Amino acid sequence: MMKIAETNLIAGLKQADINRPVQELYKNHFESVTYYLQSLGGNQEDAADVFQESILIFIEQVRADKFRGESSVNTYLTGIARNVMLNEIRSKTRRNVREEQYAAAENEEPVDEVLHRMFSKENSTRLARLFDAVGDSCKKILKGFYFDDLSMRELLQYTKYENEQVLRNKKSKCMKFLKDLISSSKELNETLKSYLKYVK
Amino acid sequence: MLSNTQTDKLLDDCMNGIITSAQLTAQLSADSNEVADKLMNEHLVAVTAVQQYSLLKQVEQIHQLYAPAKAKTVVHPMFTLKRVMRIAAVFLLALSTWLFYEYSTNTYNRLYNDLFTAYSVNEVRGNESGQINALVDAYRSGQYSKSAALFATVENPTSRDLFFTAMSYLRLSKPADAVPLFNKIYAYNKLQGEGLYEDETDYYLALTWLKLNDKQKAIELFEKIKADKEHTYNKTIPSSAIFKIKWFAH
Helix, strand or coil, X not given: CCCHHHXXXXXXXXXXXXXXXXXXXXXXXXXXXXXXXXXXXXXXXXXXXXXXXXXXXXXXXXXXXXXCCCCCHHHHHHHHHHHHHHHHHHHHHHXXXXXXXXXXXXXXXXXXXXXXXXXXXXXXXXXXXXXXXXXXXHHHHHHHHHCCCCCHHHHHXXXXXXXXXHHHHHHHHHHHHHHHHHHHCHHHHHHHHHXXXXXX | CCCHHHHHHHHHHHHCCCCCHHHHHXXXXXXXXXXXXXXXXXXXXXXXXXXXXXXXXXHHHHHHHHCCCCCCCCCCCCCCHHHHHHHHHHHHHHHHHHHHHHHHHCCHHHHHHHHXXXXXXXXXXHCCCHHHHHHHHHHHCCCHHHHHHHHHHCCCCCHHHHHHHHHHHHHCCCHHHHHXXXXXXXXXXXXXXXXXXXXXXXXXXXXXXXXXXXXXXHHHHHHHHHHCCCCCCCCCCCHHHHHHHHHCCC
């Protein structure tokens, strides 16, 4: 059974603004988990990166109700972090071996059945580049609508547009631009599609 | 034909369950479900990108507070303060060792011995008179006391007599007695309008001053020799010798 504090934390992670619960996760688990990760062979920087990815995976799992509180947050988070770390080590080894072998091995890149590395360092960088290209005004509108779950009327208050219709037109243009960018980025497109299949 | 904004709204509505896939296909006037599905999938992919990016940004902000500062690729400057201090210390140590060595070894006497070269008597000049030959012969045979004593018997001494007598006193370690004789060579030459033994006098008088521990007078003459490229002893004196005399002679 979950402690009250953990119940509140999980509830907080299901909200749009996750600032407070994520801070709590870092405050309570960053040190112990990264210490453990370093014992697996990672350095301090790698461990910190893996911890961030693990937090993102944990949030996704909480939101998908995959975390049921059968173990403590720390144990669960450490388990995710361990898998990510081992996956990362395996990927690196595979990369090294592949570099020494021939290109046919490229098709053998496995899709991890246990863990989706949507937030791996490479994918995070691709996402950041994508939204750098999208631009600040589009980012603000799309984030407000699809992540903060604001209505067009609410969103209008945070933007400079005259009315909802103008804002809607702008949002539509932003989406079209984003879709075009994604379709031109093969790796990211594939990652997002496989992630969608994974979470279904 | 629907506008992009209308299509976008329909896709949002379908995604949020407000309309069904069938309604979407119908309203899009799509030829088949495949077209609608394709549009819907693209829309979902784009929305997922927005959500994942926004989530990533939120977590990243907090991550910055806890994660160790990324190890920057520091290009170590060639000369850090520590390295400069180390080099300076080594340099100072070497410098002080060298200074100590030079100071302890460069006495007037040592410098004199280093620079002194025995003067070879020119045979051609030795045929003027019996007495003069006797003075020069005595000098040539190393009888310096005899050659110095013979000077008293010479009437109207020439620059040659003066020079070998002065050189005899120098070899007898009586430099103070050599000085007036060397100076007389300058006076004699001036009077006669000659330049005989003048280069030799410059050089050996400089050495005489060195022997007498008169640094300033020795340097003046050595510098005069070094400044004159045609001087007989120009190449004989290394520049380092003047430097050593200036800074270390004691």
